[in-house]
Amino acid sequence: MPNKKLLLQIDFRSGLPIYTQIVNQVQAQVAGSVLKPGDQLPTVRALAEELRINFNTVARAYRILDEARIISTQQGRGTYITEIPPPKVTERLRRESLEALTQRYISEAMRLEFSKDEINEMVRNQLKAWKASAQANQNE
Amino acid sequence: MPNKKLLLQIDFRSGLPIYTQIVNQVQAQVAGSVLKPGDQLPTVRALAEELRINFNTVARAYRILDEARIISTQQGRGTYITEIPPPKVTERLRRESLEALTQRYISEAMRLEFSKDEINEMVRNQLKAWKASAQANQNE
DNA sequence: TGTGTAATTGTACTAATTGTATCATTGTCA
């Protein structure tokens, strides 16, 4: 199934920068669940062509959205809507999602025959050392 | 006896390149003795088909693993887990694998805006309550 | 048993697609 087409309405006379309009509208569509986690956005070039603007302008919008953790851009691959915690999940749902996440993690670690102590130790250490920026380059 | 099937879980939106995900997971399974010396890995084409990716992507992952002496690829024959990996390497692998796994977990949890305390607490509780049998088939 | 041919496997090189970085140009406004 082809990607849902991203529908944006740019007003070139509105006084608002184009990239801001893109940011706002994507943000709005995410908030309104028109765009859902995992959805792929058009490539910078495709969207630029459709809107008849320079692809750098799209890239700029995407960069801002990426920094706001709303989308995830991956060089050579594409850009995707990230998982956003629903603003009003109940505490119970929140807890359950952490439970599920943790269970998958522990299950996997145990399958690889790490001991409980090793796991606990590793979690404690990494939590201590955690920096939000480290999320970007977790691949080495 | 047919080959044990290599079980890999690729997340196309994780931000990690596919080949890196393959490397990490094979590495982890070697470290955790899920894959043992002499085990044959799927052919580049077979694994590629299963994961619905290009076989060159698998080949790239295999090349990296080969350079790290974790596997041995042989043109025309197949790829195998290296015999007698030095204990030093194994230990380092084990550590790195758990590190990578844990980082992914924490990164995900933090993105869902759980606090360090919440995460730590959840891990400790689940570890305490862990029953291997209960988790047998929770990975899908 | 030997040998030729096809099948299977990994390799090498290249192309295509994607986002990134840097600087130039344009336009607005004090």
Place this chain on the structure above:
DNA sequence: TGACAATGATACAATTAGTACAATTACACA
């Protein structure tokens, strides 16, 4: 006019895909 923000042009880097090829193995058949 000068400064600054927005946009555009160009070159680049990372990832994945396409194609041809080489090494090895399997197997039919003389």
